[in-house]
Amino acid sequence: MTFPQASSERDSHTRWLKIAAAFWLLLISAVALIDSVGLSRLAEQTQGSAQDAQVRALGLRVADLERQTEAHERRPAPISQAEFATARQALDERMTRLEEAAETRALAVDLQTLQARVNGIETRLEKARQVASVARPRAPVATKPEVPEPPFRVLGVELRGGERFLSITSTAAALLAGARLLRAGDAEGGWQLQSIEAQAGVFQVNGQTQRVAVP
Secondary structure: OOHHHHHHHHHHHHHHHHHHHHHHHHHHHHHHHHHHHHHHHHHHHHHHHHHHHHHHHHHHHHHHHHHHHHHHHHOOOOOOHHHHHHHHHHHHHHHHHHHHHHHHHHHHHHHHHHHHHHHHHHHHHHHHHHHHHHHOOOOOOOOOOOOOOOOEEEEEEEEEOOEEEEEEEEOOOOOOOOEEEEOOOOEEOOEEEEEEOOOEEEEEEOOEEEEEEOO
């Protein structure tokens, strides 16, 4: 009879099916475990990458905030209305002083220019006067002929016979030894007696009238 053998074959086939099913279950479990581990690592890497990106973004944001803070600190502090008015007044006063200084310098330059022109005109006039004085013939200056000293000395006035005489003596002779009496019209050494006055004898010499005092 063949029934016991057939039952044994079915049991063996069933056992192998169970073994195969268990193997597939183990294989699927292993694959699932490997996938789970891979997914976990991938999730960790993804999370780490996201965190790194967030850190980099935060770093950039912090750097930008630091630059804005530094720019704000370097920005001049706002001034009040009173301070602005004071600064404006000081600026207006400085501009006024600068304008006055510019006008003063311009006036000084004009004065220097005018002075230079006046000096130039005076120089030309002086040169013209010099040229005119050189070109103009000079009139001869009339010089009086020199009157020589009388070659005699007057001793006094004498009255003889109602006529007045002038007593003279030569300068080279003694006072009395060379005494001579002159009346009007007489001459001595080119000196012609014109008249006898109380205090002088009037002589004509070289066309001129000369008075010789009487001592």
